[in-house]
Amino acid sequence: MPLDEPYPELEELLAAIGEVGQRVSNIDASEGAAGNISVYIGWPLEVRRRFPVVEQMALPQRAPALARKTLIVGGSGRRLRDIHKDPAANVGAVVIDDEGQAARLHTAPRRLFEHLTSEFNSHLAVHNDQVAQTGTNFHALIHAQPPHLTYLSHIPAYRDQSLMNQRLLRWEPETVVNLPEGIGVLPFQLPGSPVLMDATVAGLREHRVVLWSKHGVMARSDMSVTRAADRIEYVETAARYEYMDLVTHSQAEGLTRDELHTVVEAFDVKTNLV
Ligand SMILES: [Zn+2]
Numbered sequence: 001m002p003l004d005e006p007y008p009e010l011e012e013l014l015a016a017i018g019e020v021g022q023r024v025s026n027i028d029a030s031e032g033a034a035g036n037i038s039v040y041i042g043w044p045l046e047v048r049r050r051f052p053v054v055e056q057m058a059l060p061q062r063a064p065a066l067a068r069k070t071l072i073v074g075g076s077g078r079r080l081r082d083i084h085k086d087p088a089a090n091v092g093a094v095v096i097d098d099e100g101q102a103a104r105l106h107t108a109p110r111r112l113f114e115h116l117t118s119e120f121n122s123h124l125a126v127h128n129d130q131v132a133q134t135g136t137n138f139h140a141l142i143h144a145q146p147p148h149l150t151y152l153s154h155i156p157a158y159r160d161q162s163l164m165n166q167r168l169l170r171w172e173p174e175t176v177v178n179l180p181e182g183i184g185v186l187p188f189q190l191p192g193s194p195v196l197m198d199a200t201v202a203g204l205r206e207h208r209v210v211l212w213s214k215h216g217v218m219a220r221s222d223m224s225v226t227r228a229a230d231r232i233e234y235v236e237t238a239a240r241y242e243y244m245d246l247v248t249h250s251q252a253e254g255l256t257r258d259e260l261h262t263v264v265e266a267f268d269v270k271t272n273l274v
Contacts, residue, residue, distance in 0.1 A: 002222040003138045007043050010050055013072060013225075017091065018084030020142065020229045025081035027236055029144035034216070035080045036117035037091075038073040039225055040127040042137030045070050047093040051106035057094070060121040064100035065132035071096070073120060075113025080144075092116060100128075119143055122197045126220065129201045140225040144232050145216035149239035153185070153213040161185040164211070165273050170254035171241035173263045178234050180271040183217075184210040191215060209235055 008016075017037050024030045047070060048054075071094040074083070083090040090113070093106040105116070117123070123141050130139050152158040158167070165182030169175050184203035189196035189212065200218055203210035209219045209231050217235065221227035245252045255263075260274040 002136050010045060010047060013039060013041070014050075014087035014091070015084075016225045017072065017074075018087045020225050021080035021083035023229050024142065024144045024232065025079075027146060027233060029146040029216070029232060029236060030080040031145065033077050033079050035142070035144040036074045036119055036123070037080070037083075037143075037225065038071055038117070038120075038123040038127070038141050040066065040131065040136075040139040041070045041072065042131070045093075047095065047106045050088050051093045051108055053107045053109055053111065055105050055107075057103050057105045059096070059101065059103055060124060062100050063096055063124050063128040065128045066096045066124075067098055067100040069096055069131075070094065071124070071127060073116045073123065075111070076115045076117050078113050086110070086112075117143075118192045121192065121194070122200045122218065125197045125201050126204050126218070129205065130220065130222070133205065134222065136222040138222055138224075140221050140228045141218060142220075142225070142228045142232060143216060143218050146232060146236035146239065148243045149211060149236050150214065150216055152239050152242060153211055153215075159185055159187065159213050162273075167242050168235060168238040169260065169273060171238050173255065173260075175234055175238050176260060176264060176271055176274055177267050177269055179208060179231065180269050180273070181207045182271075182273050183207055183235055186210055186212055188212070188214040211235075 024035055072091050073094055074091050078090045088108040089110045095104045126141055127139050158164050164185050184207035186199045186203055200210055204220050209217055211217050217232055219228045219231040264274045
């Protein structure tokens with residue numbers, strides 16, 4: 001189990017989601033109401049005091065691995081940069097039923113949204129898959145739209161996953177340490193579609209970040225919501241270097257293969273990318 005007792009309390013989780021919303025916004029990865037956050041909580045969590053308004057909700061698909069557990073999910077149309085001002089009004093707590101078929105949505109009386117995020121199907125499917133695969137008791141997911149990385153995905157050659165990773169890993173020594181599997185590169189798919197959901201589930205089995213070409217990223221962590229945000233910052237920073245290099249007609253050397261090898265050996269990084 002990644003998280004040991006004492007487990008974070010609801011207030012701490014809401015504060016962390018608020019902070020992460022600001023960080024993602026600070027790197028320009030959530031213009032307008034773009035982006036969304038969800039967190040799976042595998043231990044008993046009392047949500048009714050904070051979220052006393054209860055309604056039944058259908059799930060977009062079954063989630064048997066999440067039965068009787070709780071997801072904290074952002075509301076549709078809410079801005080990531082505003083969550084910290086009043087986290088409880090910007091998110092809902094989804095308590096899955098015994099069969100993983102339906103759920104109860106708990107919200108605050110001053111709730112500021114009608115529905116949960118339109119990417120809820122992907123969030124639910126990835127949490128369900130990760131919990132089923134690994135038995136984790138905590139799992140955070142963030143969707144964001146970091147501009148430099150997304151821009152690179154508009155260049156056809158960069159949609160080749162191995163080329164993309166080779167280009168991203170060559171700018172800072174810690175990139176490979178933090179993302180030893182690199183990122184998964186998915187083709188463009190319609191936002192909110194079942195095809196995108198299935199590809200995201202498969203991609204996040206192998207990687208901690210997947211790129212939705214011409215759209216944005218989905219990042220996960222089974223340690224904290226902050227770590228999922230860190231991963232988005234690492235890849236966006238690498239993509240910014242790559243963009244700068246394209247703009248300046250590729251004058252930079254970047255880390256050589258030998259230099260990257262010394263990093264991987266010194267930090268004992270398990271990777272097949274270097
Ligand atoms: Zn999006």
